[in-house]
Amino acid sequence: MTIDKKLKVYIIAGEPSGDLLGSRFMRAMVKKTGGQVEFYGVGGESMEKAGFKSLFDISDLAIMGLAEVIPSIPKVLRLIKQTVADIERVKPDVVMTIDSWSFGSRVQKILRKKKLGIPQVHYVAPQVWAWKKKRAKTMYKYVDLLLTLLPQEPKYFTPYGLEAVFVGHPVIESKVVHGDGADFRKKFNIAADKKIIVVLPGSRKTEVSKMLPVFLEASQKLYEEDKNLCFVIPTVKTVAKMVKGLAEAARLPVTIVEDEEDRHNAFKAAEAAMAASGTVALELAIANVPHIIGYKVSPLTAVLVRRFMHIQFVNLSNIMLGREVVPELLQEQCVPGNICRYIKQFEAKGDIYERQTDGFQKVREILGLGEQTPSENACDEVLKLIRRKG
Numbered sequence: 455m456t457i458d459k460k461l462k463v464y465i466i467a468g469e470p471s472g473d474l475l476g477s478r479f480m481r482a483m484v485k486k487t488g489g490q491v492e493f494y495g496v497g498g499e500s501m502e503k504a505g506f507k508s509l510f511d512i513s514d515l516a517i518m519g520l521a522e523v524i525p526s527i528p529k530v531l532r533l534i535k536q537t538v539a540d541i542e543r544v545k546p547d548v549v550m551t552i553d554s555w556s557f558g559s560r561v562q563k564i565l566r567k568k569k570l571g572i573p574q575v576h577y578v579a580p581q582v583w584a585w586k587k588k589r590a591k592t593m594y595k596y597v598d599l600l601l602t603l604l605p606q607e608p609k610y611f612t613p614y615g616l617e618a619v620f621v622g623h624p625v626i627e628s629k630v631v632h633g634d635g636a637d638f639r640k641k642f643n644i645a646a647d648k649k650i651i652v653v654l655p656g657s658r659k660t661e662v663s664k665m666l667p668v669f670l671e672a673s674q675k676l677y678e679e680d681k682n683l684c685f686v687i688p689t690v691k692t693v694a695k696m697v698k699g700l701a702e703a704a705r706l707p708v709t710i711v712e713d714e715e716d717r718h719n720a721f722k723a724a725e726a727a728m729a730a731s732g733t734v735a736l737e738l739a740i741a742n743v744p745h746i747i748g749y750k751v752s753p754l755t756a757v758l759v760r761r762f763m764h765i766q767f768v769n770l771s772n773i774m775l776g777r778e779v780v781p782e783l784l785q786e787q788c789v790p791g792n793i794c795r796y797i798k799q800f801e802a803k804g805d806i807y808e809r810q811t812d813g814f815q816k817v818r819e820i821l822g823l824g825e826q827t828p829s830e831n832a833c834d835e836v837l838k839l840i841r842r843k844g
Contacts, residue, residue: 461487461840464546465495465506466537466561468515468554470657470690471733473498474714475577475624475829476552480504482829486837494544496537499691500714509540513659513692515557534560541565546572547840551597553578555589562596573843575599575836579607579618590614599839601832604774605820619835622828623821625733629715630741635723638716642709644684649725651676651797652743653687653708655697656730662693662700664750665730665788670704672728672790676797677706684709686724688717726800728793731768735780739771739814740821744800744807746781748788771817779813781806 463483467476477500483491493505498512510533538561541549549565549572551558562574579602580589593600594616601621602608608618639646653673655666666687673685684707689697694712701708711717721727721738727745729735738745747769767773769780781796783789799806826834 459490461491461548462544462546463491463493463836464541464544464549465493465497465501465552466550466554466558467495467497467501467552468512468557470498470500470512470692472552472554472578473500473512477501477504477506478624478627478827478829479550479552479577479832480506482827482833483836486830486833494540494546509537515554530557533557534564537561538564538568541572542568542570547844548573548575548836550575550577550836552576555580559596566596571843573598573839575601575839577601577832578603579611590616598843599835601835603828604770619831621831621835623736624828625736625740626818626821627827627829628718628737628740630718630721630737633718633720633722633741635719638719638723641716641719642711644709644723647682648684649680649682649801650720650723651683651685652720652724652727652729652738652745653685654727654729654734654738655687655689656732657690657693659693659696661730662696665748666697666700668748668750668788668790669728669793670700670706672793672797673706674704675790675794683707686711686720688712688720726797728797731782731784733770736770736817739780739817742811742814744810746783746793746796748783748793750785750788771813774817774820775813777813779810 465476467473476497480493480501481504495509496512497506497508502508514529514533551562558576565572565574574597576597579600590610591614593611594614600611600616600618602618603623605620608620611618653669655662655669677683686709687697687701688711691712698710701710711720721741721743724743727738727743729738729745729747731747731749735745735747767778767782769782771780772778783792
């Protein structure tokens with residue numbers, strides 16, 4: 455696309471996974487426009503590294519679960535108002551919300567009501583195939599374009615008049631497949647004979663508070679039986695202090711890393727992993743790391759989710775394959791004993807290890823998408839929309 459003026463792109467990413475997606479989109483957009491672009495909006499440390507100043511700290515939006523949201527409603531409403539006012543000030547060529555539809559949708563709805571004429575995009579489809587199916591029927595009212603990560607998603611939205619395009623999953627852009635396990639061991643002085651277990655408790659404070667104690671207790675049980683184990687906890691800035699505090703109290707041989715490259719290298723060195731459900735589990739699959747996923751929310755949230763969810767699995771690898779290759783330990787099943795049992799099976803490289811290895815290869819094949827990266831595909835679609843609406 456020929457750029458006659460510097461584009462103004464307003465991006466709203468409400469949590470670390472969206473922040474990473476946003477940073478890749480930004481770099482791709484700079485490449486596609488020859489640098490003729492300026493970025494505004496809300497994001498985190500990855501987007502800041504890509505040349506971005508966030509309107510406010512995204513940790514204010516990192517809220518998990520339905521019951522957990524209620525006390526934060528006044529703050530969130532203020533942030534929505536602040537974001538809309540900033541968009542009116544900037545007058546961007548496009549507004550793109552990334553994931554976090556609960557926050558992004560409220561901004562998009564207000565913008566539509568104000569009839570500002572700004573093209574509106576949402577990146578990462580709400581999981582309407584899992585629950586809240588009526589969202590597929592109403593989203594067209596608030597956005598002009600939906601960019602999806604999974605190939606089966608557009609069919610849920612296009613019948614209702616929303617342009618939805620599969621651009622590919624960003625996990626295949628990750629450098630995780632190029633991780634260097636030997637480099638990780640050397641950097642953090644971990645002997646070659648030590649077996650590394652990666653512990654991933656999530657990127658939100660509420661996730662970490664629920665998941666990390668369970669994962670650490672499982673780690674303690676594993677370590678009691680095998681002193682040759684050591685543990686690595688990759689984390690992000692928003693929860694690093696909490697993670698360090700909980701890890702210190704556990705009195706385990708733990709290495710905490712905050713850098714993305716260190717995380718990828720740790721995956722390459724890992725024997726197995728325990729992870730909170732989310733995008734990072736897909737990274738583990740791409741990196742071929744045997745793992746379980748666990749998740750805990752408040753009892754009220756759990757009751758509501760069970761009532762409204764319409765899928766057999768929550769893990770993306772399992773959903774794409776239509777079968778459970780990654781054990782899902784949710785709520786009352788997410789206990790140290792169950793976690794330890796699976797980690798030991800991975801270490802023994804038995805049947806479940808083989809099933810995961812075969813499944814992960816199929817996941818990589820499903821997510822591959824031609825010569826361009828998913829971020830470049832997303833940029834092409836956004837630029838087409840700007841051209842049509844301009």
